[in-house]
Amino acid sequence: MFHRVLVANRGEIALRIGRALRSLGIEVCMIHGREDRLSLPVRFADDARGILRDNPLDSYLDIEAVIAAAKSMGVDAVHPGYGFLAENADFVRRLEEEGITFIGPSSDVIRLLGDKIEARKAMEAAGLPVAKGSSEPVSTSEEAILLAEEIGYPVIIKAAAGGGGIGMQIVHEAGEFTSALKLCQSRARSAFGDDRVFVEKYIEGAQHVEFQVLADGKRAIHFGERFCSIQRRHQKLLEEGPWLTEEVRADIGAKVCAGAEAVGYSGLATFEFLRDAHGDFYFLEVNPRVQVEHTVTETITGHDLVELGIRVASGEALPLNQNEIEFTGHAIQFRINAEDPRTFIPSPGRLWECHFPGGVGVRVDTHAHIGYDMPGCFDSLLAKVIVWGEDRDQAIRRSRAVLSETILDGVDTVVPLHRAILDERDFLDRRVTIRYLEEHPGLLGV
């Protein structure tokens, strides 16, 4: 097992990973920028190094500075969390060169999965269902139109190197292609430095369902699914699980494990799918890291996923078999973003009051505290409130009770929106697609 690990991240996930490391008896090291020097993960760490940069994001993105910090603290591994360098194959390659373990898959696997065209091909070959689409990049509108006629409109143009929903364009007819293609290519070039795009069938009325996987390079198991259709700007706001029948879970679960094994995956991974109104699944992408919503799965399975990911990275074989993964009750995670609940514009500021709920079945993961200065330069996620119930109904009733106990003064938060969702008829009846917030504009009048 590792002796000392650097967490190359900040905020709630840095705190969460530090907790798992400490419970394994591993010393916790952190890096931090100027804004985070007094943050809880840094204060709780055994050792920390400041990487002070004019652009605050660079504190967590400067590969050579992070490696230098790792070496100066004498760590044997780095945990990337999510975001920042978590999916950066160059970073992982550099750690490999330095003989420092990356807690996650190899740089080759990250590179493969980071290319949506290659990932689609690999997963289709492993037997996963993928939407009809191009198997090579598309560069001219003539090519794209031919493909779209084969696939059938509407189609969606996506960046091969994409992430965060950036650049995606929906196309309903041939006439729209020229400008949509140019727009997607130029957004992809400026966001990812790679303007390769591809075309796939646009799945209408879709739900977002994802599977949690853990693998050790040889064998993979899954921890069931999470339902994450309530999104703003293609980013998740509320996640819950379980969602599927046992039969469907076993079917797709076996497929995602085959997909992970086919690429020699090691560590935690999430396989994301769209599920259409007929219940058909379409593979979207693999996220090769811990996800914000891993907590939902931990709550309904009782397993510490972050700890399992660290153990596998240290060279242990998978300590569990598929038949040992059981599901109890229902969990809902509310992302408490410091944002205006109508416009989702970030709302940085100092918290002069900060109180979170507790009680049976309630978990709060947060780095917030009274006096915390919520910076405007990072992600607006301030806390995650996860509520468990024996069934969805109880989880919803409990959620209504506990969300009203959240006090965060000094910033705006999306708590009022969550509370409105908890009373909305379609949500209660599980009639939720990825267009839920657009289709329920009344919720944003809160």
Ligand code: ADP
């Ligand atoms: P990114 O990596 O940029 O987040 P994804 O491929 O994971 O991109 O897709 C993000 C979101 O975009 C999905 O959750 C869904 O809302 C929408 N989307 C992507 N592909 C399709 C598609 N083929 N049909 C309909 N919606 C899609």
